[in-house]
Amino acid sequence: MPDTPDLPIARTIADLRQTVSGWRRQGFTVGFVPTMGALHDGHLTLVREAGQRADRVVASVFVNPTQFAAHEDLGAYPRQQARDAELLAGAGCALMYAPSVEEMYPADATTTVSVGAPAEGLEGAFRPQMFGGVALVVAKLLNQVQPDVALFGEKDFQQLIVIRRMVRDLDIPVEIVGLPTIRDGHGLALSSRNAYLSPDELEVARRLNGVLAQAGVRAAGGSPLPAIEDGAREALLRAGFSHVDYVAVRRADDLAAFEGGTVDGPARILAAAWLGKTRLIDNMAV
Numbered sequence: 527m528p529d530t531p532d533l534p535i536a537r538t539i540a541d542l543r544q545t546v547s548g549w550r551r552q553g554f555t556v557g558f559v560p561t562m563g564a565l566h567d568g569h570l571t572l573v574r575e576a577g578q579r580a581d582r583v584v585a586s587v588f589v590n591p592t593q594f595a596a597h598e599d600l601g602a603y604p605r606q607q608a609r610d611a612e613l614l615a616g617a618g619c620a621l622m623y624a625p626s627v628e629e630m631y632p633a634d635a636t637t638t639v640s641v642g643a644p645a646e647g648l649e650g651a652f653r654p655q656m657f658g659g660v661a662l663v664v665a666k667l668l669n670q671v672q673p674d675v676a677l678f679g680e681k682d683f684q685q686l687i688v689i690r691r692m693v694r695d696l697d698i699p700v701e702i703v704g705l706p707t708i709r710d711g712h713g714l715a716l717s718s719r720n721a722y723l724s725p726d727e728l729e730v731a732r733r734l735n736g737v738l739a740q741a742g743v744r745a746a747g748g749s750p751l752p753a754i755e756d757g758a759r760e761a762l763l764r765a766g767f768s769h770v771d772y773v774a775v776r777r778a779d780d781l782a783a784f785e786g787g788t789v790d791g792p793a794r795i796l797a798a799a800w801l802g803k804t805r806l807i808d809n810m811a812v
């Protein structure tokens with residue numbers, strides 16, 4: 527694909543580094559937004575905010591195979607790089623970084639990144655492949671781009687916690703910024719996977735945030751968490767979700783459980799539920 531008139535595209539680490547080191551020589555700071563493409567306003571909000579925090583913004587578009595299990599939607603994941611490039615240019619991005627799988631993962635690469643406790647449970651329990659793959663690719667991307675600041679959405683809240691811990695534990699010199707989830711007019715969290723939903727499923731999907739908000743209010747009021755979590759799970763099934771992987775209220779800073787069974791500090795309610803073949807996640811502050 528040729529570059530869009532407005533947006534250069536780097537496809538190799540060498541090209542990326544050449545552009546970024548040119549900026550560094552001019553004294554510019556660098557912001558970074560990692561994505562898997564199929565961009566929506568949630569991503570573009572991150573890019574615009576990166577532009578407020580740094581002189582030049584790089585966004586990566588890379589559907590990362592190591593974070594998908596064999597049975598997951600790697601093949602079907604929406605890919606639309608030409609449109610992504612246009613959207614990124616419009617949001618003020620200065621460089622799109624879109625490496626191939628071969629560029630990212632040399633055939634004889636053997637190193638893994640395992641973050642431990644924050645990656646266990648919740649998403650980690652249902653998608654055991656995921657956070658090893660996310661941590662590996664984000665560590666590589668941060669080393670490749672070497673930004674001053676990198677921005678992630680709170681929509682993938684556990685991912686944000688995992689990345690913060692990895693960056694701290696590995697002394698990666700970057701500021702990690704999390705931004706609130708962007709929602710549609712009905713409160714549905716924007717996600718590239720929403721594209722899989724039929725019109726009927728979309729209507730059900732839009733009830734997820736309301737169920738979580740209500741359960742969150744009860745949790746904040748001191749009601750016992752197991753009853754709240756069970757009640758929210760049943761409400762989701764009644765709303766039309768075909769299956770609920772989890773609804774959980776956890777500590778906001780590290781996603782540990784509240785041992786006393788009620789909320790006694792900053793908390794987050796998180797859920798994952800299925801509509802047919804589509805798995806949706808959402809979370810919000812309690």
Ligand code: PAF
Binds near residue numbers: 560590660663
């Ligand atoms: O959130 C995502 O889109 C991906 O998990 C990320 C952070 C770009 C890593 O592949």
